[in-house]
Amino acid sequence: MSKTIKYAIAVAILLGLNLALFLNDSSNDAPKAEKYFLSEDLEGVSRFTFAIEKDSVVIERSEQGWILNDQYKADEGFINTLISILEKVEVGRTIDDWNREVLGNVEVEFDFNTRYRFQIATNPTKTKSYFITNDIAKEVAVPGYRDNVIDIFTLHPDQWRDRTIVDGSWRTIQKIKVEKQNGESFEIAFNDNFFTVNGDAPYDSSAVVDYLNQFQQFQANEMISKRRFPDLDSLSDSEPLARVLIDDLKDENPTLLQIYPDDEKRGYHLVIDHTGQQMVIDGRRVQQILSNPDGLN
Known part of the structure; x- marks a missing residue:
């Protein structure tokens, strides 16, 4: 258990440290890569839902701020990290007819109205991330972000809570x-x-x-x-x-x-x-x- 909880705490710390890496965009002169999400869409995010194995996370915007699983106040810093990651996610190669394992499901709601759903997966060495819709997988990454993009979706519900x-x-x-x-x-x-x-x-x-x-x-x-x-x-x-x-x-x-x-x-x-x-x-x-x-x- 000791190693497990130390790992959990380390994940939280690393996410905070890595935030600075991708908030600082130093690639202004590089060709524009295809973004997975449009920034203007993410400005209207109203809810996130992650279903990973036995854990379910629902983070919804309210007048009192972001609320986790209808019970706890969510960590605003982690929510901002999540949104920043999604804003910078870039699309790489496409894999048709995805038939490998998926780790879970993600749903992003915009303006309390429209919803976009996708599945998440990784490769056997856990060095690549994939977003999957209609059995078509897109390899995704964030420039300057050293961790696997999908790791943020696999956090335990406790780790999204305001501390x-x-x-x-x-x-x-x-x-x-x-x-x-x-x-x-x-x-x-x-x-x-x-x-x-x-x-x-x-x-x-x-x-x-x-x-x-x-x-x-x-x-x-x-x-x-x-x-x-x-x-x-x-x-x-x-x-x-x-x-x-x-x-x-x-x-x-x-x-x-x-x-x-x-x-x-x-x-x-x-x-x-x-x-x-x-x-x-x-x-x-x-x-x-x-x-x-x-x-x-």
Whole structure:
């Protein structure tokens, strides 16, 4: 499981890194290749549907932003990555009468009206991508994009979810309370003009500000649905390593994070919030959260 989840996180990171490669088009002088989609059509995309093996992903545009499977807010950055990829997909050779394996089905809806459907496939060495309609396959690629184009369609539904847990800073956070199972617990609270640490004025006010600012657009490495990783489900039945309460002005209710120990040295921690949502967060970031920024108090 450890390798599986590390791979899942790595895929998410690589997609973000590779985005810069194909957003920067340095081939202005090259002949124009045939694009698979028209850019003006993709400006009106209203829904994506991917059916890959047992997983089904439906991402639909709404007044509240992109929604995943009618349940979760989708990661806007990943949606933009997907649209950018499709805008730059170029067509290569054509293979008539495709009779090889297909990996799944994709449907793109435009303006909540028309829909375009195609299947996806790859070659045995997984170095080429194909879009297939009516048994006719088009080899497709994105210049400068090193990964297989179809890989983005095979992401687990969890990987399309918005990973933002809290978005606060020293200007909006009212209190943070860290309770550890073993070791020093501490509380940072706003009092009149500034913050106190365990009820006293801090020795290092800049360190306190830096500590609070780490919660700006604070994201998990990945959201984890229950039963996806049974050993993480089992870990959730154990005693948490620590509990972190974050009270921010922008949130109606405080955010409570229960952090579980990394006994197997995975490099990340299981974290469960006050709604019961599971996620994983990098071990170094967890260490920063659990470290008193004003250690002399």
